[in-house]
Amino acid sequence: MTTRPSIELRHEVTRRAGNRCEYCLFHQDFAASTHQVDHVIAEKHRGPTNSENLALSCTMCNRRKGSDIGAIDPETGQLVRVYNPRTQNWLDHFEVKDARIVGLTPEGRATVELLHLNSYERMAERAELIHAGHFPIKSEI
Numbered sequence: 001m002t003t004r005p006s007i008e009l010r011h012e013v014t015r016r017a018g019n020r021c022e023y024c025l026f027h028q029d030f031a032a033s034t035h036q037v038d039h040v041i042a043e044k045h046r047g048p049t050n051s052e053n054l055a056l057s058c059t060m061c062n063r064r065k066g067s068d069i070g071a072i073d074p075e076t077g078q079l080v081r082v083y084n085p086r087t088q089n090w091l092d093h094f095e096v097k098d099a100r101i102v103g104l105t106p107e108g109r110a111t112v113e114l115l116h117l118n119s120y121e122r123m124a125e126r127a128e129l130i131h132a133g134h135f136p137i138k139s140e141i
């Protein structure tokens with residue numbers, strides 16, 4: 001059972017994220033379902049329901065992440081932490097190449113794998129958004 005954040009907290013998280021998923025950068029305006037407020041550290045791992053532990057997440061990323069806080073870096077096989085949007089900077093861990101999100105660090109690579117950020121459907125959708133100018137350029141992240 002997950003504690004639902006208050007409306008005010010949800011608005012704060014959404015505003016801070018610029019209405020984009022903090023994992024894959026997908027904007028709410030183009031999503032079929034409403035972005036969710038994710039506990040970066042799940043409550044079962046003692047993560048609190050406060051601003052410092054919440055992130056905006058699209059349904060796809062949130063479903064894939066679940067309560068996971070660690071994943072395997074596909075390059076080294078090592079268990080590493082999942083990317084934390086509260087304590088880490090997206091551009092330090094990922095880059096966008098064509099429509100692909102590339103992990104630059106162990107955490108970045110593990111997160112790309114765990115969240116299936118480069119599934120066929122997600123890349124096709126991202127390619128359309130990039131083509132239409134609706135996927136962020138570096139200065140917007």
Ligand SMILES: [Zn+2]
Nearest residue numbers: 021024058061
């Ligand atoms: Zn996402």
